[in-house]
Amino acid sequence: MSVALTSATAPTSTRTDKVRVMVVDDSVVIRGMISRWIGAEPDMEVTASLRTGLDAVNQLERINPDVAVLDIEMPDLDGISALPQLLAKKRDLVVIMASTLTRRNAEISLKALSLGASDYIPKPESTREATAAETFRHDLIQKIRHLGAKARRGAGHNSASPPLAPSQDRSRAAAPGAAPAPAAAAPIARRAYGLLSPKVLLIGASTGGPQALMSLVAEIGPLIDRFPVLITQHMPPTFTTILAEHLARTSKRPAHEAVDGETVKPGQIYLAPGGRHMRVVRHGIDAVIALDDGPPINFCKPAVDPMFTSAIDVWQGSIMSVILTGMGSDGMRGGKDIVAAGGSVIAQDEASSVVWGMPGAAANAGICAAVLPLNQIAPKLVRAFSGDRS
Numbered sequence: 351m352s353v354a355l356t357s358a359t360a361p362t363s364t365r366t367d368k369v370r371v372m373v374v375d376d377s378v379v380i381r382g383m384i385s386r387w388i389g390a391e392p393d394m395e396v397t398a399s400l401r402t403g404l405d406a407v408n409q410l411e412r413i414n415p416d417v418a419v420l421d422i423e424m425p426d427l428d429g430i431s432a433l434p435q436l437l438a439k440k441r442d443l444v445v446i447m448a449s450t451l452t453r454r455n456a457e458i459s460l461k462a463l464s465l466g467a468s469d470y471i472p473k474p475e476s477t478r479e480a481t482a483a484e485t486f487r488h489d490l491i492q493k494i495r496h497l498g499a500k501a502r503r504g505a506g507h508n509s510a511s512p513p514l515a516p517s518q519d520r521s522r523a524a525a526p527g528a529a530p531a532p533a534a535a536a537p538i539a540r541r542a543y544g545l546l547s548p549k550v551l552l553i554g555a556s557t558g559g560p561q562a563l564m565s566l567v568a569e570i571g572p573l574i575d576r577f578p579v580l581i582t583q584h585m586p587p588t589f590t591t592i593l594a595e596h597l598a599r600t601s602k603r604p605a606h607e608a609v610d611g612e613t614v615k616p617g618q619i620y621l622a623p624g625g626r627h628m629r630v631v632r633h634g635i636d637a638v639i640a641l642d643d644g645p646p647i648n649f650c651k652p653a654v655d656p657m658f659t660s661a662i663d664v665w666q667g668s669i670m671s672v673i674l675t676g677m678g679s680d681g682m683r684g685g686k687d688i689v690a691a692g693g694s695v696i697a698q699d700e701a702s703s704v705v706w707g708m709p710g711a712a713a714n715a716g717i718c719a720a721v722l723p724l725n726q727i728a729p730k731l732v733r734a735f736s737g738d739r740s
């Protein structure tokens with residue numbers, strides 16, 4: 351399925367506010383292809399096209415990019431070795447690691463995230479395959495656009511989320527003659543937690559998600575012991591295999607890529623495998639994993655919405671769902687369905703998110719019982735599953 355990429359949704363820009371991109375790859379074909387794509391976008395420009403990590407480190411201060419697209423395998427200085435040197439010279443540099451889909455490169459990409467890279471992107475095995483190349487183009491441009499825009503706003507800008515307010519207080523009548531309050535100052539509507547005790551935890555994440563998930567699962571061990579945890583992270587095959595292994599080590603609980611037809615049990619973390627949607631179905635008295643090879647949803651495969659929506663048929667309103675950092679709005683529609691069924695949604699706040707797309711969409715839709723910094727989500731979940739949903 352080809353993903354059409356147009357500039358229609360890109361903001362119009364002047365030369366001074368374009369996202370500045372440095373492309374670092376030892377393949378002249380890849381450098382040329384990425385540079386052409388970036389050059390076709392009105393809100394970004396290529397400031398350098400370099401062959402090695404050593405070139406990038408040596409020329410960084412002169413080039414002063416906002417974003418670096420950094421290959422992993424290069425001569426002289428590879429990407430994982432260049433990464434800390436680049437960040438030491440420019441702390442707020444957005445680095446997007448690019449690699450082919452091998453187990454070794456997936457491991458290195460996840461390690462790069464822990465060392466300060468902002469994101470990763472898998473390169474297609476062959477740029478001659480139209481669908482793979484177009485998907486790569488769409489994903490890369492979106493990552494550069496969203497991460498680069500945040501970088502240009504500055505690491506020190508105040509990005510704290512608007513305050514939460516009860517739904518009934520969202521729009522009060524203004525006093526006669528009073529100027530309306532600025533739209534940006536309007537608090538986010540908050541819903542009460544569902545009345546039913548949750549029986550399952552569902553988590554959706556995208557950009558910045560691996561780091562957020564590691565932090566979260568490390569703190570919810572007692573919850574995992576008593577309830578099943580299902581996770582959809584926007585991630586390709588091979589990468590999800592490695593992520594599941596990391597989640598198991600971090601949580602000290604069993605975690606694996608979900609298998610079609612397996613029974614969902616407490617004490618387990620089930621991760622949607624890359625390239626397949628993960629749903630849940632009722633089979634007798636059991637909840638069972640159902641993997642789906644259908645088309646992308648919200649440009650994603652796996653996507654969060656099908657996991658969220660399918661869970662309602664199994665657990666009705668006894669669902670606690672969390673939407674973590676990520677681009678786009680995946681999870682918002684499924685979150686609406688969960689709330690309508692009597693369940694609850696918690697979203698990560700803007701200040702602690704790498705990109706406040708997915709959690710922001712849920713928060714602004716007024717479906718969240720809480721919008722919290724990442725380090726406050728785990729304690730809130732432990733309390734909620736213990737009966738405190740205040």
